Amino acid sequence: MADGNITKDAMYGAVAPDDFESMLTLDRYGERSTAFDKIISATHDHFWDPLDKRYIDFDEPFDLENVAMMPEEQQPLLRLPYVAETLTDPKERIAFINYLQLRNFSSILHGEQGALNLSASLCHVLYDQGAQEYAANQTREEARHVTAFAKYVKSRWGRPAECGATLKKLLVEIIEAPEVYKKIVGMQMLVEGLAMGAFANGFKYNRDPVARKLFQLVMTDEAFHHKFGKIWADRTIPKLTEGERNLVEDWTAHCAQSLLFDRGDPRQSAEIYGKFGLDPDRVIADIVQRRKERDPTRKFKGETNVFRVLIKTLLKAGLITERTRGFYAAYVDLDELAAEGERMVGDDIAEDGIRYLQEINFKDRTRAVSIAAE
Numbered sequence: 154m155a156d157g158n159i160t161k162d163a164m165y166g167a168v169a170p171d172d173f174e175s176m177l178t179l180d181r182y183g184e185r186s187t188a189f190d191k192i193i194s195a196t197h198d199h200f201w202d203p204l205d206k207r208y209i210d211f212d213e214p215f216d217l218e219n220v221a222m223m224p225e226e227q228q229p230l231l232r233l234p235y236v237a238e239t240l241t242d243p244k245e246r247i248a249f250i251n252y253l254q255l256r257n258f259s260s261i262l263h264g265e266q267g268a269l270n271l272s273a274s275l276c277h278v279l280y281d282q283g284a285q286e287y288a289a290n291q292t293r294e295e296a297r298h299v300t301a302f303a304k305y306v307k308s309r310w311g312r313p314a315e316c317g318a319t320l321k322k323l324l325v326e327i328i329e330a331p332e333v334y335k336k337i338v339g340m341q342m343l344v345e346g347l348a349m350g351a352f353a354n355g356f357k358y359n360r361d362p363v364a365r366k367l368f369q370l371v372m373t374d375e376a377f378h379h380k381f382g383k384i385w386a387d388r389t390i391p392k393l394t395e396g397e398r399n400l401v402e403d404w405t406a407h408c409a410q411s412l413l414f415d416r417g418d419p420r421q422s423a424e425i426y427g428k429f430g431l432d433p434d435r436v437i438a439d440i441v442q443r444r445k446e447r448d449p450t451r452k453f454k455g456e457t458n459v460f461r462v463l464i465k466t467l468l469k470a471g472l473i474t475e476r477t478r479g480f481y482a483a484y485v486d487l488d489e490l491a492a493e494g495e496r497m498v499g500d501d502i503a504e505d506g507i508r509y510l511q512e513i514n515f516k517d518r519t520r521a522v523s524i525a526a527e
C-alpha cells in the first residue's frame with residue numbers, strides 16, 4: 154500500500170476508490186483496529202434527531218424583519234464609511250445583517266453536504282474495518298447536519314443561497330482526491346476546524362435561540378470528527394520524511410488559502426452589495442482602504458475568531474513548520490497560540506451539549522427498550 158496516501162499507520166491504510174476487491178481479503182476481517190471504538194460508541198451518548206422536537210424545534214419563529222440575528226459589532230462591513238452612510242435605516246441594517254446570515258448558513262449547509270460526501274468517500278478508500286466503521290458513523294452524523302441546516306434555512310428564509318465559488322472548488326477537490334491525506338487534512342482538519350470556529354461564534358452571538366441550539370447540537374458531533382483528524386495527525390506527522398512532510402504542509406496551506414483568504418475576497422460578495430443598493434466598487438474601495446490603514450502588526454484576536462481557531466488547530470497538529478510559518482504569522486500570533494493549552498474553544502460547548510443530550514436520551518430507558526422490542 155505504498156502510494157500517494159502517505160500512510161504511516163496501518164489503521165489509516167487505504168486503497169484506490171474503485172478497488173472494492175481488496176475489501177474481500179480474508180485477513181482484513183481479523184485485523185480491525187480498535188483506535189476509534191471509543192468515538193464510535195460515544196455516538197449513542199450524543200445522539201440527536203433534527204426531526205424530533207424534543208431535541209430542537211424548527212417551528213419556533215424568529216422575527217427576521219425586526220431583529221438582527223447578530224449584533225452590529227459582529228459585522229465590520231457596517232462600519233465602512235460608505236456602507237454606514239448609505240444604510241442608515243435601522244430596518245435596512247437589520248435586513249443586511251440577516252441576509253449575510255442567510256449566506257453564512259448556506260455556506261454551512263453546503264459544507265455539511267461536502268462533509269457527508271467526503272466521509273462516504275472515506276468508506277470506499279479506508280482499508281481498516283474500524284476506521285471504516287468510524288467513517289460510516291461520521292457519514293451518518295453529517296447526514297443529520299445536512300437535514301438540520303436545510304430545515305433551519307427553510308424555516309428562516311425558504312431557500313438557501315448558492316455555494317460560493319471558492320468553497321465549491323475546494324469541496325470538489327477534496328472529495329474527488331484519491332489520496333487519504335488530502336481528504337483528512339482538507340476535511341477533518343481544515344473544513345471541520347473552520348466549522349468549529351464558526352459554530353462557536355454563532356453559539357456565542359446569534360440571537361435566534363433555535364440557531365444557538367442547532368450550533369450546539371452539531372458541535373457535539375463535530376468535536377469527535379475533529380478528533381479523528383487529530384489522531385491521524387498524531388500518528389502520521391512525526392513519521393513523515395521531509396519530502397512527504399512538505400507535501401502535507403503545502404496541501405494544508407493550499408486549503409487554508411482557499412478557506413480563509415480567498416473566501417474573504419470582497420469581490421466574491423459583489424452580489425450582496427448590489428442587492429442593498431450599494432455600489433460594489435465603492436464598498437471594495439473602502440475595504441481596500443481599511444486594510445491599508447490597519448496596523449500591519451495587528452493580529453486576529455478573540456477565542457472564537459475563526460482564523461485563530463483554525464490556525465491553532467493546524468499548529469497543534471504539527472501542520473505548520475518553519476517552512477510555512479510566515480504564511481500564517483501574518484494573521485495570528487503563533488507564539489501566543491503555541492503557549493495555549495490543547496483545549497479548543499468548542500470543547501466546553503460540545504460537552505455541555507452532550508450532557509443535555511444524555512438527559513434526553515437516557516431519561517426513560519424503559520421506553521427506549523420497549524420501542525426497540527416493537
Ligand SMILES: [Fe+2]
Nearest residue numbers: 265268295298
Ligand atoms: Fe457536520
Ligand SMILES: [Fe+2]
Nearest residue numbers: 268345375378
Ligand atoms: Fe463533521
